[in-house]
Each structure stands twice: as structure tokens, then as C-alpha cells.
Amino acid sequence: MMRTRPLKVALLGCGVVGSEVARIMTTHAADLAARIGAPVELAGVAVRRAGRPRPGVPEHLVTTDATELVKRGDIDVVVEVIGGIEPARGLILSAFEHGASVVSANKALLAQDGAALHAAAVGAGVDLYYEAAVAGAIPLIRPLRESLAGDKVNRVLGIVNGTTNFILDKMDSSGAGYSEALEEATALGYAEADPTADVEGFDAAAKAAILAGIAFHTRVTAAEVYREGITEVTAADIRSAKEMGCVVKLLAICERARDGRSVTARVHPAMIPLSHPLASVREAYNAVFVEAEAAGRLMFYGPGAGGSPTASAVLGDLVAVCRNKIAEATGPGESAYTELPARPMGDVVTRYHVSLDVADRAGVLAQVATVFAEHGVSIDTVRQQGRDGDASLVVVTHRATDAALSATVDKLRALDSVRDVASIMRVEGE
Amino acid sequence: MMRTRPLKVALLGCGVVGSEVARIMTTHAADLAARIGAPVELAGVAVRRAGRPRPGVPEHLVTTDATELVKRGDIDVVVEVIGGIEPARGLILSAFEHGASVVSANKALLAQDGAALHAAAVGAGVDLYYEAAVAGAIPLIRPLRESLAGDKVNRVLGIVNGTTNFILDKMDSSGAGYSEALEEATALGYAEADPTADVEGFDAAAKAAILAGIAFHTRVTAAEVYREGITEVTAADIRSAKEMGCVVKLLAICERARDGRSVTARVHPAMIPLSHPLASVREAYNAVFVEAEAAGRLMFYGPGAGGSPTASAVLGDLVAVCRNKIAEATGPGESAYTELPARPMGDVVTRYHVSLDVADRAGVLAQVATVFAEHGVSIDTVRQQGRDGDASLVVVTHRATDAALSATVDKLRALDSVRDVASIMRVEGE
Incomplete structure (x- = not known):
């Protein structure tokens, strides 16, 4: 039951990822058509600079006018692999207005304006997919x-x-x-x-x-x-x-x-x-x-970046949004109903590895331990090593809030016997 | 935009997986409703034996007549976690006939009759999903x-x-x-x-x-x-x-x-x-x-089995088919267009670890090596160890077809100097 009218795809950006998307769309056209239920056609490729050789991309499809390409009116899906905030955002919103679904690999834009973009997609009754934005080819x-x-x-x-x-x-x-x-x-x-x-x-x-x-x-x-x-x-x-x-x-x-x-x-x-x-x-x-x-x-x-892996993720999304287009449906969109607020770092609870350069004399360890205790940060292990009059002291804590650890470190820095807080690193995955 | 009429779910089987599906449907009802866009209601639970205590499953929903439950006519989705070929197959086909989509965890049935089941689902315009059939909770x-x-x-x-x-x-x-x-x-x-x-x-x-x-x-x-x-x-x-x-x-x-x-x-x-x-x-x-x-x-x-992980996969599918029901669409069904035939084991190419008990005398290694060579199976390493007149000989081969290796082993068994082919194991992942 193959539909014969092809779905038209506009590709915005033809760098490492975009050129690989174009290549696979051409070389694997029959497979993509079979999986979608209709052929897909590369209808235009927007680039920043014309005139460069782009193997596998027919010259007549290349344009430097992305705005015009998106507004053409016959585009079913826009693939955005430009990256960055503008002009990507404006082009995606324009694609929605003109009835096109969008596949994007743009993490920066989605992390900044995801809510507005999702709302615009819902308003237009089209899809916004972005598997490629996180961890390349890894389905996540x-x-x-x-x-x-x-x-x-x-x-x-x-x-x-x-x-x-x-x-x-x-x-x-x-x-x-x-x-x-x-x-x-x-x-x-x-x-x-x-x-x-x-x-x-x-x-x-x-x-x-x-x-x-x-x-x-x-x-x-x-x-x-x-x-x-x-x-x-x-x-x-x-x-x-x-x-x-x-x-x-x-x-x-x-x-x-x-x-x-x-x-x-x-x-x-x-x-x-x-x-x-x-x-x-x-x-x-x-x-x-x-x-x-x-x-x-x-x-x-899996591989988290690179032209081919990212293109794989883009094309998986392309198949999905094309299928949705044919079914006249949309896939699962944004789901933000819990409205859980994001809390600041100070509330985070974890363990810490604190490395101190201290004076090598009696009572220093007691002083340091007292500061941890005063802030409710419980010590798991301590390792001390003497070194030319100075000593290095490594403290690993039990779980404590980031705020408590920060306050502890501020106080440690103020101690005469602490020459330097050499490093603080969180300990995770236990 | 929450739809108010609930989607009705019939659960077939209430063992380790089924009872966990029922429990989560109840305790996480609000979340499921928000993610689906409509409430889901457990409309019936078919069990083999009535009268057992089933915590969290309302008594009035329990029936021993799965056939009747599936045919009731008001069921939107049937969740099949009975396993085995029959009665699962008949019940799934009946569910399709009555317009219900099916979520199944039944690997044996899908591996035997997948094609017929998929065709029946397509014919009825409903979904057949089965993420839970392979590797439990792992999305695969x-x-x-x-x-x-x-x-x-x-x-x-x-x-x-x-x-x-x-x-x-x-x-x-x-x-x-x-x-x-x-x-x-x-x-x-x-x-x-x-x-x-x-x-x-x-x-x-x-x-x-x-x-x-x-x-x-x-x-x-x-x-x-x-x-x-x-x-x-x-x-x-x-x-x-x-x-x-x-x-x-x-x-x-x-x-x-x-x-x-x-x-x-x-x-x-x-x-x-x-x-x-x-x-x-x-x-x-x-x-x-x-x-x-x-x-x-x-x-x-991830965890490949167990009640909770398998229930997680079942519920993920349940959300998807419910969403499809509301959109009056179906998800991606079977895609078998390549029609690539499955070839027999003899054609498989891999490496082999062959362990032989041989007589500990001069010329045996040469004899054994000749048999491998005659069958075109190239040897990578040999390890020989003497042991009370006998010796053990471990041969690791380069890549060869399973048929060539089998023929080699048959010939080795016929050698006087080979007391036993103690084990043959394939070497993979290189």
C-alpha cells in the first residue's frame, strides 16, 4: 500500500551531519520509502555559502535562502541541522506555520526554547522530533x-x-x-x-x-x-x-x-x-x-556524536514524522504536566572528595574534622600524607547537601592551618 | 485537552507480570492519564483459577472466562501476559476482531506466528505491540x-x-x-x-x-x-x-x-x-x-526479566497504543518488505575453540593440523599439554563456515590419535 506522491523534505544545513543525511536519503531511498509507506524526496538544501562542492547533493536543490525554502508551501518535513539559536528558531517556527513537521538536532535551541517550540508545533498540528539532539545515535x-x-x-x-x-x-x-x-x-x-x-x-x-x-x-x-x-x-x-x-x-x-x-x-x-x-x-x-x-x-x-551517528538519529525521526504525516496524526509531543520546579545546586545531596594542603602539625586533623562536623557533613574516610613540613589531607564525606559542603569549604579556607583547598570533587554512582 | 471517557483495558493473566501491571495502573493512574490524554480503566482481569487473593485487583473485575472478556465489545486494549501459544493466540485474534489493540509479552507466540498476528492487526486497523517480549524492560x-x-x-x-x-x-x-x-x-x-x-x-x-x-x-x-x-x-x-x-x-x-x-x-x-x-x-x-x-x-x-521490569515495558506499550486509539491511528506495524530468507547454520562464519584429547606421540599435531587445512579451516593458535600418555590439544581457528568446521570435526573424530573431541565452542565479539 505505497502512496505514490512523495513527501518533500527541506534540509537546512549541509555540514557534517546534513551532507550525511542527504547521502543516506539518496542511497537508501528504497528502504526509506518502504519503511515510511511513501517515497521521500529531498526538495531543497539550504546552505550558508553557495558554490562549494557537495558530493551527492544535486546542484539545483541548493539555495542560500533558507527562509524562502521553508515558506515554499510544498514542504512536508524540515530537517534542521544548522545549530545555534538564530536563524534556526525563526526557520523552525516558519516551518510550523507552513504546515511542515520538523526534525532537529539542535540541543542549544531546545534547551532554551523547548516549551515555546513545542507549543508552536501543537498549535500547527505538526511534529517536532529531536532524537539527534542528545547523545547522537543513541536512542534516548x-x-x-x-x-x-x-x-x-x-x-x-x-x-x-x-x-x-x-x-x-x-x-x-x-x-x-x-x-x-x-x-x-x-x-x-x-x-x-x-x-x-x-x-x-x-x-x-x-x-x-x-x-x-x-x-x-x-x-x-x-x-x-x-x-x-x-x-x-x-x-x-x-x-x-x-x-x-x-x-x-x-x-x-x-x-x-x-x-x-x-x-x-x-x-x-x-x-x-x-x-x-x-x-x-x-x-x-x-x-x-x-x-x-x-x-x-x-x-x-553508543557513539554520541559524528556525522553518520547523528544522521542515523535524524533519519529515524524523519521516518517517524513522515509516517505521522501520512496517517494525518502527530506523535507524542511535549509532556510537561508535572510542572516540577528545578531546584538549585545547594539542595543536591551527594558525596565529596576534598583535597587539602595543610600544615603538618598536631591538632590540624582535629580542627578540620570539627569544621566538617559543625556543618553536619559526616566524614567517611581521611587520608593524610606528610610532605616537607606540609601535609596533604584527603577527606571523603558521606552524603551531604552541596550547600553544607560549600559552607564547610568556606570555613576550611579561613583556617590558618589550611594552606589551600586543592580540589573538591563529587563522588557519584554508588 | 483531556478526554474524559476512559479507555478500557482487559488484562489476560494475573501472575507475576499481570499483577504488577494492575498495581501500577492503579497507583499511577493520574500519571498514565496525563501521558495518554485520557484516563485508562482496568475493565476486567482474566485468570485461570478464581478465588485466589489478588491484592490490588478488585474482586468484581476478576473472571475465569477470558474469551467472554475479550468479546465484550467495550474493550479498547487487551494486555496479554498469559504466555504460550494457546489460548493466547485465539484470544489475541478475537481481540483484534472486536476492535481492540493488543499489548503482548508473548515471545513464543510472536516468534512462531508473528506474521499472521501482524496481518490480523492490520486487517482490523489496530495495534500489536510487544516490547516486553524481548529483554524485559530494556527498550529494544x-x-x-x-x-x-x-x-x-x-x-x-x-x-x-x-x-x-x-x-x-x-x-x-x-x-x-x-x-x-x-x-x-x-x-x-x-x-x-x-x-x-x-x-x-x-x-x-x-x-x-x-x-x-x-x-x-x-x-x-x-x-x-x-x-x-x-x-x-x-x-x-x-x-x-x-x-x-x-x-x-x-x-x-x-x-x-x-x-x-x-x-x-x-x-x-x-x-x-x-x-x-x-x-x-x-x-x-x-x-x-x-x-x-x-x-x-x-x-x-538492563534487567531482562522479572515482574516489575516486564510490567514497565507492557505499560510503555499500553500508553502508546492508547494514544494511537485516541488519535484513531496505528503505530508502525510489521515491516517485512525485504523478505530476506534465513540461511542455515552451515553458512555462518565465525571462529572456533576446539578442545581435543589426543595421544601424546610424535606426528599427532601434524595429523590434526592437516585435517583442519584439508577443510580450509585456518588455525590461529594451538596449545598442547601433555598428561599421562595422553595430551590435550586446544585449537583456536580463524574465521570459517560452520559447515567447514563440522566436517573438520567429523574427520578429527575418525582419527586414531584423537581420543575425544572434548568441546567445540564458537568465539565471538572480536
Whole structure:
């Protein structure tokens, strides 16, 4: 029962992902048609600069006028792989107004304006799908939104940025410092020329916002996600983690509060035990743990970026929205009915690894321990090592709020006997 | 925009999974309603024997007449968690005739009669969903069918039976033999009183058939899946695997032939390297690797069985088919357009670990090596160990067809110098 009129697709952006989407649409046209129930046709490709060679993209389809392409009126689906806020947002809204469904890989935009975009899609009676926005090819949005729709997700914990995982993995395996590992990542193409979005955690924070919203059926924006990057992680931190049987990973963690009335979302480096499945996620791979009430602990693993994996996710969405178009239906849209507020970082409860440089004299440990006790932060283990009159003191705490730990650290800094708070790192995954 | 008329659900079966489905439908009613867009109501529960206490299931909903319940005419969705071929098949077909969509966890039935059931669902314009039939709570059917709908899956390799993984894991960690490990699994509730379906690989073979069909857009029945259980796996095999840096797992492997014109599906114990992510899947957990052309290597991990995890998968499907009912649409159904035939085991290409008891005298190794060479099976490594006049000889081959290996082994058995072919095990995941 194949429909013969093809569905027309406008592709916005023809970089690493876009060109791969175009290539697969051509080479796998028969498969896509069979799976959709109608042929799909690439009806136009909007690019920033004309005249470049684009193998596999017919010259006559290329335009520099994305606005005009979206408004043409015969477009069934717009695939947006431009990235960034504008002009992507305006183009998506215009696509909706002209009756087109949208498949997007734009995490920054969705993490900032997801609510408005979803509302616009609903208003227009079309779909907005974005599996490719989080963790590349790894099916994550659809499992969270559909497979777990009958369950209650309590926690999402994952490695969602390949660049930083590559850098931390390199530091762990070679003992290299941050700068050296970043250099290698850049040379190998794992880090961009300006790596800020990755290494400062902005990319992971956008993904955390999207995941938290879907997992908890609420709305979380990137601005509400606590964010710490990996630029301050030192070779000494990695060594310290090893001594504890841990490894350092940049984690995105979304949690439902124990009372069920709020959620938290955060991105920061953390030590996790080697026995945790996320510890063995190497190089630029991504993996996400999901803890749900009935399902238990699930993990999803795969390549989190790259042209082909991201194109795979885009095309999976393309098949789904095309099928919906033919059925004159829409898929599951935003589900934000719980309206759970996002709470600040101070409310987050976890464990901490605190490394102090202290004077090597009697009574210092007692002083330090007292400060922890005064703030209700219970100490799990202490390791002290003398060093030329100074000593290093590593304290690992039991679970405490971030606010209590921060207050503890402020007080420690004020102690005469504490020369420096060398590092503070959270301990997760236990 | 909540619809007020509730969707009516008939539950067939109220055992470990069914009672958990009923419990969650009650305790999470508001969440389910919000996610579906209409309340869902448990309209009847069919059981084999009445009169048992069923906490959380209102007595007046319980009936022993499943046939009548399905035919009532007001049922929107039938949830089938009875298992087995009949009466499940008849009830599902009757549900379709009466306009109900079906959510099933019935791997045996789907692996035997999937094509007929899908055709009946299409004919009736209703849905047949069955995420719970493979790997419990792990989202696998939906990712394969929808997330990867724009990609080309080449291989699915997984641990899809928790009982056998528990037994093999126990043998690996404690050095126990098969019988001892099975006893422990039974005592802990991981194995049923009659463990045949699990330990002989029937359960995994049904799942392999379902996965192969979905992954390659074709039809594979359980009868077409090559099947070997774990009852012949010995403590010596496990030790041999360890010496090779491997672990023994019962794997379900579905592959597209290199020429793309056929598929194979098989279930058997195999050695996989410790470095492979599946090697670290412990106890009764399941995990499935998917290799797709654009997406690359993905892994899905989680609890593969149990009441709550299976109920989570059933309820995810329930939300989806209820949403489809309201939209008066159906979800993606069977996609078997490639019609790729399933080829026999003899065509499968892999590596082999062959353990021989041979006479300890000059020339035996040359004789054995000649037999391998005559059949075109290239040897990778040989390990020989003398033992009271006899010797044990372990040969690990390069890739060869199963037919070539079988012929080799037949010839080896006929050699005077070969006392016994102690074990043959495939080596996968490299």
C-alpha cells in the first residue's frame, strides 16, 4: 500500500551531519520509502555559502535562502541541522506555520526554547522530533518518552559529551594533564578549535536540560542546570580518583527529589567507582544510565556524536514524522504536566572528595574534622600524607547537601592551618 | 485537552507480570492519564483459577472466562501476559476482531506466528505491540523499529536470557559445574522448576527470531533459529575461556549476510573477550549490542526479566497504543518488505575453540593440523599439554563456515590419535 506522491523534505544545513543525511536519503531511498509507506524526496538544501562542492547533493536543490525554502508551501518535513539559536528558531517556527513537521538536532535551541517550540508545533498540528539532539545515535529521547511512558523515572546519569570524555579518558590512561589531553583531542578532531561549549559543560548542560524535562515530564532550561566544566581537573585529581578505585567523568545528572516535588539537573566532573558501568565508557563514546521505579537500571551506550551517528538519529525521526504525516496524526509531543520546579545546586545531596594542603602539625586533623562536623557533613574516610613540613589531607564525606559542603569549604579556607583547598570533587554512582 | 471517557483495558493473566501491571495502573493512574490524554480503566482481569487473593485487583473485575472478556465489545486494549501459544493466540485474534489493540509479552507466540498476528492487526486497523517480549524492560523493539528506521542494521548480538546468564556467571565466578550453578539459580528463583525453555535456549531463540525480523525488516521464525543450550558447558570450558582472556556467554546473534541477500539467527554458548562490553554483563542482566551502518555500535543494558521490569515495558506499550486509539491511528506495524530468507547454520562464519584429547606421540599435531587445512579451516593458535600418555590439544581457528568446521570435526573424530573431541565452542565479539 505505497502512496505514490512523495513527501518533500527541506534540509537546512549541509555540514557534517546534513551532507550525511542527504547521502543516506539518496542511497537508501528504497528502504526509506518502504519503511515510511511513501517515497521521500529531498526538495531543497539550504546552505550558508553557495558554490562549494557537495558530493551527492544535486546542484539545483541548493539555495542560500533558507527562509524562502521553508515558506515554499510544498514542504512536508524540515530537517534542521544548522545549530545555534538564530536563524534556526525563526526557520523552525516558519516551518510550523507552513504546515511542515520538523526534525532537529539542535540541543542549544531546545534547551532554551523547548516549551515555546513545542507549543508552536501543537498549535500547527505538526511534529517536532529531536532524537539527534542528545547523545547522537543513541536512542534516548524515544525510550524515555515512549518506552518508559508507563514508568516513573527517578534518575538519569550519563556521559553525554564525547569531547570531554575523550580528554578525561586520555588523562586517565596516560597521566597527561588537561592541556596536553585537550591538544591531542584537538589534533584528532575530537575537540573543536574553540572547545568552550564542550569543555565548560555548556553542551552537556543543554542535553541535561532536555533529558530532565522528558524524564520527569516537566520543563527544565539550560539556565537552570548547574554547570562545571573539566578545565580545572588536574592530573592529581585523576591520581586521587585512582587511589580510591575511581575514575573521573564529566557527568550529567538529573534527579527527582526524594519528596517528589522538585527536580535537579547538573553537569560536573565526578569520581565514579571503576565497578560502575559508566566507568568503562572510553574515548568519545557516550552512555546514559536511567533508573526507573519499575524498569530498574537501564543503560544506553553508543557513539554520541559524528556525522553518520547523528544522521542515523535524524533519519529515524524523519521516518517517524513522515509516517505521522501520512496517517494525518502527530506523535507524542511535549509532556510537561508535572510542572516540577528545578531546584538549585545547594539542595543536591551527594558525596565529596576534598583535597587539602595543610600544615603538618598536631591538632590540624582535629580542627578540620570539627569544621566538617559543625556543618553536619559526616566524614567517611581521611587520608593524610606528610610532605616537607606540609601535609596533604584527603577527606571523603558521606552524603551531604552541596550547600553544607560549600559552607564547610568556606570555613576550611579561613583556617590558618589550611594552606589551600586543592580540589573538591563529587563522588557519584554508588 | 483531556478526554474524559476512559479507555478500557482487559488484562489476560494475573501472575507475576499481570499483577504488577494492575498495581501500577492503579497507583499511577493520574500519571498514565496525563501521558495518554485520557484516563485508562482496568475493565476486567482474566485468570485461570478464581478465588485466589489478588491484592490490588478488585474482586468484581476478576473472571475465569477470558474469551467472554475479550468479546465484550467495550474493550479498547487487551494486555496479554498469559504466555504460550494457546489460548493466547485465539484470544489475541478475537481481540483484534472486536476492535481492540493488543499489548503482548508473548515471545513464543510472536516468534512462531508473528506474521499472521501482524496481518490480523492490520486487517482490523489496530495495534500489536510487544516490547516486553524481548529483554524485559530494556527498550529494544522500539529503538530497532523506530529510532533506527532510517539506518541499516547489520548485526544484533546479545544476552537475552537472564537465567542462563546467571548460571554461566556463577560458573565463571565460583568455578562451579553446570548442575551446581543451576541448583543455585533454582534456589534463588532465577530458574524455573522446569528450566528447559531457558537452559536449552528455546527462550533466547524466540527472542532472536523476533529481533532478526525487526532488525532486518524480514520474517524469521523460532524454527529457523539455530539453537544450542548451555547444558553441555563444562567447568573446563569456562577455564579454557579464562586462559584465552574470554568469558562464556549464551549469545543470540542475528546477522545480515555480507552479500545482503540473506540473514542468519542463532543462539549458542560462545567465548567473548573480556574487553567486550557484553563480557561484563553479570548475574541475570541482559544486554544487546546493535551494529548499524550509520549509527555504529549501540548497546542496550538492563534487567531482562522479572515482574516489575516486564510490567514497565507492557505499560510503555499500553500508553502508546492508547494514544494511537485516541488519535484513531496505528503505530508502525510489521515491516517485512525485504523478505530476506534465513540461511542455515552451515553458512555462518565465525571462529572456533576446539578442545581435543589426543595421544601424546610424535606426528599427532601434524595429523590434526592437516585435517583442519584439508577443510580450509585456518588455525590461529594451538596449545598442547601433555598428561599421562595422553595430551590435550586446544585449537583456536580463524574465521570459517560452520559447515567447514563440522566436517573438520567429523574427520578429527575418525582419527586414531584423537581420543575425544572434548568441546567445540564458537568465539565471538572480536
